Amino acid sequence: MKLSRYLKVFPSPDRPGHVLLYSTLRSSIAAIPAETLAALQEGVLPDDGCEALRRLGMLIEDPDAEREQMRELIARANGRTRHFKASVVLNLDCNLDCGYCFEGEFRCGQYMSDATADLLVEKLVRDRISQGWDVTVTFYGGEPLLSQDLIRGISQRLREAARSHGVKYAFNLVTNGTLLDRNTALQLLPLGLQGAKFTVDGPPEIHDAQRPYASGAGSFDIIVGNLAQVCDLVSIQLGANYRPENYREFPRLLDLLPRYGITPDKLAAVMFTPVVSTGGCSDLSSGCALSEEPWLMEAVPFLREATLARGYRAPTLKPSACIVELEDNLVIDCTGKFYKCPAFMGWEGMSVGSLDEGLQDYRVSHGIGNWQVDACLDCSYLPLCFGGCRFVSKLQGNSLTEVDCRRTFYDATLEKSVLQNLTYLAPRKKATAQSTFVQAAAPPY
Known part of the structure; x- marks a missing residue:
């Protein structure tokens, strides 16, 4: 078994010699000794804890198969609904x-x-x-x-x-x-x-x-x-x-x-x-x-912390894609025109049909699957953005076939969000003296 590529590693804030693993695909969190992580990265499986990491989606059988499953994830979701x-x-x-x-x-x-x-x-x-x-x-x-x-x-x-x-x-x-x-x-x-x-x-x-x-x-x-x-x-x-x-x-x-x-x-x-x-x-x-403006990288975690600290629910960390990727979501304006996102109303050429004409094929015009490239499929943040926001791409003067990369934003904010989850949302579980791993699965928030 090998570590998932959709995994982020952060230092544990309260356990010296340990690290936090966060699965961006499964929204799960685990704490393990740093030496155990080093062994896993070398392909050495410890005697204890592998089953827990497998259940949390952190250890997988085949990284190539996982990558292909990610390629088909949105299509499968569209097919099930x-x-x-x-x-x-x-x-x-x-x-x-x-x-x-x-x-x-x-x-x-x-x-x-x-x-x-x-x-x-x-x-x-x-x-x-x-x-x-x-x-x-x-x-x-x-x-x-x-x-x-x-x-x-x-x-x-x-x-x-x-x-x-x-x-x-x-x-x-x-x-x-x-x-x-x-x-x-x-x-x-x-x-x-x-x-x-x-x-x-x-x-x-x-x-x-x-x-x-x-x-x-x-x-x-x-x-x-x-x-x-x-x-x-x-x-x-x-x-x-x-x-x-x-x-x-x-x-x-x-x-x-x-x-x-x-x-x-x-x-x-x-x-x-x-x-x-x-x-x-x-x-x-x-x-x-969202954008990569420095003030936003401070404001987003600041306001999320303020929300959770007062007991209110904040937006979750979970796999999510631009609404244009979701086949069974549609905007219908007051004249009967169709759009894939409310932000595209009023923009020339962004309508995708109407009640009279039916739905047009928007796969090319709206960059459907623009994230299905090596740089995205190999990125640990892919489950959180799937190519980002098409509207941001348009505001930046780019084609909707170009991705709105969120790497800089998540590099600056994800660790803070994970620590907020542990502080305010995750159930507290004490490890036994024999346990190699301290595990905290993603809470139902």
């Missing part, structure tokens, strides 16, 4: 005036027509629900709750169709939070509402400067008040968009939330996201559009 996920843009209108909004340059107050909504329902029922697929819709905008009649009409029909075909329908909201009060949530729950993403950009004075109403008035109190009203009804993800000059103030938001009754058990995750470009999709993003 029977769950279609659509982000549906109901309008390009909003009651807030966020200075970094990526839709600012093409927002026109346009709303999805009833005819387009009818066609959307028809396509989802015919092509997915009637074929045995579960469907989850994420309603997006603009501000989707400015189109509540459409949400109700679309969801009622899809829910009835799903029930009649023995599959599941549910929907989420990506909302600025100003309109999702308890009464609205209670009305939408029977139609399939299961979760919402709110955005609160830090403590009140920062949030109100970054996310004011169109009138200029602050929105913090309304949004946090609504969040407190609904966080016990649906799963809530809390997003917060920070800048280099203010990210150190964002932990104060986490200190304020319990005063409103928004304790860690009330939120599914807190996702701090950098505002890196007005062309990005901050509200919907989970932080994929």
